[in-house]
Amino acid sequence: MDRPVENYWRIRLDAVREALEANNFSAYVAKDSAEAVKLVCEKIIPETGAKKISWGGSMTFTGTGLYAAVKALPGLEFIDVFDKNIPKDDITEWRRRSLLVDLFVTGTNALTESGILVNLDMTGNRVAAITFGPKNVLILVGRNKVVPDVDEAMMRIKNYAAPANAMRLDKKTPCVKTSFCEDCKSPDRICNTWTITEKSFPKGRVKVVLINEDLGL
Secondary structure, eight states: OOSHHHHHHHHHHHHHHHHHHHTTOEEEEESSHHHHHHHIIIIIHHHHTOSEEEEOOOHHHHHTTHHHHHHTSTTOEEEOTTOTTSOGGGHHHHHHHGGGSSEEEEEOSEEETTSOEEEEESSSHHHHHHHSSSSEEEEEEEGGGEESSHHHHHHHIIIIIHHHHHHHTTOOOHHHHHSSOOOOOOTTOOOOEEEEEOSOSSTTSEEEEEESSOOOO
16 A cells, blocks of 8 residues: 555544534544645635634644745735734734634644544633634644543643743743653743633534644644
8 A cells, every 4th residue: 555654644534523523623634734725725714704814823834834825815914923023012912813813723732533622821822712702713733633532632732742842932941851741830831721622612613624744743
């Protein structure tokens, strides 16, 4: 069989898609980043009718090329809360504005095989948007984020995703040195707010694109 790894993950991602749909998410499987970009730009965004879009700091959003593709779409207002030209004192206000957009794009720290999103945030703007505010939410998920259950999702986040992100962001936390969660009290701590999203409400508000590539942390 050609491309056995991709075929293996296609089967698993199809099963996760069905689990997500049973939980009232809209779910799609893309064979790679290019297909995901096409799917989002040509189908998902037009179907939402979105005119105002923002995002939540997802490495997958930038890594797939979707960040650049969305910014280039005509007729859209893109509230880029990570624009380095935003004055530091205005960042929080920009993030508040991003909670009232038509479509909020982000990633997830983990996704269970039963179709549950698990996330851990520092400031909470990303998990807040997933939970309530934007009319539509788009979650981009690389195959490496799929785990068996919520316990494994939390383990993945605390002992891999969070330390790796703390390193990426040059945070001064113990996990940067140990690579494991130390349940620290550092002012740089990025692990502050957990969310477990079992179902989308209303049905279809949260849309999940599963991508058959390893993406993000």
